Amino acid sequence: MDSSHEIKDWQPKILAFLCNWCSYAGADLAGVSRTQYPPNIRVIRIPCSGRVDPMFILKALQQGFDGVLVSGCHPGDCHYISGNYYARRKFALIKALLEFIGVEEGRIQFSWVSAGEGEKFAEVVKKITTDIKELGPAKCLVKNRINPSGGL
C-alpha cells in the first residue's frame, strides 16, 4: 500500500472547477446558508464548464490532487447558451479515457449545480469526498505529490 495512505489522518485533496454563473453561486449559497460539507475541496472559479479543457483535469492529477470535480449549469441554463453541452461531450470522453488507463471510477466526477442548489452542492462534495476517501490517494499520473500531512 502507498505509504501516504498509512498516515492516520490522510485527507484527500480534491480540486473543484465551478462555473461562475451556477455552481460557484451554488457553493456560495451553501456557504451563506451554513450548510456543512467536507473541507476537502479547493475551488477554481471558471467562466463556464465549457472552459474546462480536459488538460486541466490531467494537470490536476499530475500535480497530486486525489480527485477532480467539475460542476456547471444544468443543460438549458448555460449563461453562454451551449457551453455545458460541449463540455458534456468532452467530459464523457476524458472520463472514459482515464478510466481505461486505470484511474479508478469516482476520482473524476461531474455535476450540474444551479445557483439555487446550495444543498445539492453540499451533497455533491460529500459524495466525492467519501468516494475518494474509499479509493485512497491517487496513483495514476501523479508527478508531484502534495504533502500528505500538511496543507496544499
Add this chain to the structure above:
Amino acid sequence: MALIDEIRQEAKRLLEEKRVDVIIGYRKGTLPLRSTPAFIRNSDEVEGLIFDPTCSNNLASFANRFEGKVGVIAKGCDARSLITLVVDRQIDKENLVIIGIPCPGVIDHRKVRHRLRGREVVDGLILEDKVVVKGRDLKEDFPISEVLSGSCQVCQYQTPPVYDLLIGYQIKKEGRPFEDLKEFKEKCPGERRNFFEEEFFRCIRCYACRQVCPACFCEYCIVDRTKPLWFGKTTDLSDTLMFHLIRAYHTAGRCVDCGACHRACPMGIDLRLLNKRLEEEVAERFGFQAGLDLERPVPLSAYKDEDTQEFIM
C-alpha cells in the same frame, strides 16, 4: 487491366486535364519492402507510381501541405482521414480529388522482422499474397496475412466509403473494429494501469506518432508549447502519459485506425488501444464514425440536447 496500370492512367489523365496540380501516391522506397510517398506533377512521371502492401503511409497527412489542387491515391483509411480533414476545414474539398482504390492491407515491418528473427533482408518483393525475402543465408516466402498490420486485420473500410473516383473493385468485408479491445477492457483498473505504464515507459518522446498522423494537424502542438508548459518535456512516466492521453483525446472522432502511428513508433508501443477506446466511446455515445460523411462535424465540435449524461450528478 492491372490495378496499378489503371492508377497510373487515371493519374496521368487528371494531370493532363489539369484537374489536379499534384498527385500524391507511392513509389518504391530505397530499402527492401518499403515504399515512400510520391508527389507527381508531370504526367510523364506516373510510371513511377506503385501500389501494394508496402504502401503503408497515410497519405492524407501530406494533402493539406500543398497549394492548389491535390489528387490523392487513397486506401480506405487515407480517404477517411481526408474526409475528416475536409470536415475540420484543413482542406478545401474543391481542391481535393480522392482517387479511391481497394486496399489489400499493409504489412507491419516489425512483424516481418520478428518473423525473420532479425535476419537481414537485402531484397524483398510482394508476389500476389506472399512476401518473398532474400538475404545472406535467407530465402523465404510467407503469406502476407502473417505480417499484416493490426489495423488492417480489423479494417471495415478497405475501399473508401467516400471518393471522387473509384479504381478497381469494391472490397466488402465484415470489420471487427473493436475486437482488440474486448479482452483488455475486462482487466481490472490496476492491471490496465500497469500495462499502460510499462508500455509508455518505453516512449522516447520522438513524436514520430504525431508526425505521421493526419489527425494531428495543429500548427502549434501542445507538446511544443512552453507558455504555458502544460506538462514536462521529459520521459518521466507521468509526463509521457500526459502526452499520450492528450494525443489520443485530440484525435478522438478523427482517428480512423489506419495504424500509421503504431507502425511509425520506433519503440513498438501499442498506440492503437487508447485510440480504439475513444473510437468506441464516440461510436456508442455519439453514433459517430470518423471519415464517413462530409457534412457531419467531428463529435467534439458539436452537441445534441439529448446526449447521454448518466455520469453527471
